[in-house]
Amino acid sequence: MHAWPASEVPALPGQGRDLRIHDTATGGLVTLDPGPVARIYVCGITPYDATHLGHAATYNAFDLVQRVWLDTKRQVHYVQNVTDVDDPLLERAERDNVDWVALAEKETALFREDMTALRMLPPRHYIGAVEAIPGIVPLVERLREAGAAYELDDDIYFSVESDPHFGQVSHLDAAAMRLLSAERGGDPDRPGKKNPLDPMLWMAARPGEPSWDGGSLGRGRPGWHIECVAIALDHLGMGFDVQGGGSDLAFPHHEMGASHAQVLTGEFPMAKAYVHAGMVALHGEKMSKSKGNLVFVSQLRRDGVDPAAIRLALLAHHYRADWEYTDDVLRDAVARLDRWRAAVSRPDGPPAEALVEEIRDALANDLDAPTALAAVDRWAAAQQEHGGTDIGAPGVVSRAVDALLGVAL
Incomplete structure (x- = not known):
């Protein structure tokens, strides 16, 4: 699977700072000190609907991580997946009476268009769940052979008790984990499981649903968590710098993925930092495909909104904060973009x-x-009020805003 084209990142004089970022696993700020190549994995979309602002806010956060690293003169090895086979996708395809493969391809293509318009830097490896299956099957087999997985009516589950570090990403108690598992794709109430929290590694083939040859596992398809683990281990290895996603992925997705990887490799931790972006709400509730309270990036673009203004609307909120989208948020961003462009002209x-x-x-x-936006606001206000005599200063500002914030002036 191919990603989207990269926009050019201007080189700036001097050198950026090492990144201090909030790590969910430790509950505090950590200073990241990658080697010459910084490694990051960000969980991608399940392509059954268009990119909404909640998605865009998450990918904007990790785009900033890349830009900070690039400014330190490091290379960035960024990997992202696409969960191009999963229950929500199959359910949407059945509801709309369309082929699930065609639906996934259509929405993935639209996601690429949105990411390109927003100047999000693309991953080096953009991997679909389906194409990752040949690498997933051996991992499930290894977990089963190690006694960390078991069969239940031909499905195969991971035993969370096989990982002594289970729970050290989200730090939730068992009751909260069970509740979130039920809300976020798990099946804690299924009879016969060793632990209600045990996640599925391999789902045996169901009538009328797609399935693949799993060798000794039988025909079926992979669970959600092992998909990302297989892709991350294949392309980044253990101990990569940042595992990223929305805050709703801390549990179960990142917790389970970490346990899978740690049992498979015997190493800890899977990632040096677990970084989570806040949620975007509309009309008082988190934007959610299941609720349908969405503002789509593609629709805003079709309505003539400059993608740079959309990006500024996202940047106006700290990446870890939960916030609510309103028309005023977009109006403020459009006005800010106009002021900045006038200042650098x-x-x-x-x-x-x-x-x-x-x-x-x-x-x-x-x-x-x-805080970065406020600094540019002050420079733009000084330009408007007093001007200046520094030839080329507007060009420096324009390049810095592009390189560090991803906004083309």
Whole structure:
């Protein structure tokens, strides 16, 4: 599966700061010190509907992580998956009487278009669940051989008790885990499981549903968590720098994935930091495909909204904060974009070197984009009120905003 084209990231004078970011597993800020190549895995979409602003906010956060790393002169090895076979996709295809493969391909293509428009840097490896199946099957077999997996009516489950570190990503109690498992794709009430929290590794073939040859596992399809583990281990290995996604992935998805990987490799932890973006709400409730309270990036674009304004609307909120989308949020972003473009359209202006450092400092401090935006606002206001004599300063600002914030002026 191919990703989307990369926008050029301007090179800036000087060098960026190492990133301090909130790690869910430790509950505090950690300073990331990757080697020459920083490694990041971000969980991708299940392509049964278009990209909404909640998706965009999550991918914007991890785009900022990449930009901070690139500014430190590191390379970035970014991997993202596409869960192109799963119950929600199959249910949507059946509801709409369309082929599930065609639906997945259509929505994945639209996601690429949205990411391109928003200037999100693409992953080096963009891998679908279906194409990952040949690498998933051996992992499930290894877990079964190690006694960390068991069969239940031909389905195969992972035993969470096989990982002594289980629970160290989300730090939730058993009651909260069971509740979230039921809400987020698990089946804690299924009779016969050793532990209600045990997640499925391999689902045996069901009538009328797609299935693949699983060798000794029989025909079926993979569970959600082992999909990401197989892709991450194949392309990044253990101990990569950041495992990212929305806050709703901390449990069960990232918790279970970490346990799968740790049992498979005997190493701990799977990732050096587990980083989670906040949720975006509409009309008082989290944007959700199941609820249908969505604002789609593609629809905003069709309505003539500049993608740079959409990006500024996202950047106006700290990545870890839960926030609510309103028309005012977008109006403010459009107005900010107009002010910034007017400010950089002049041939000279106030000195910009200090502004570049302010943006760097803000982003290195747990991706504090709102503080970075406020710094650019101050420069733009000074440009409007007093102008300046620094030839080329507007160009420096334009390149810095593009390189560090992903906004093309």
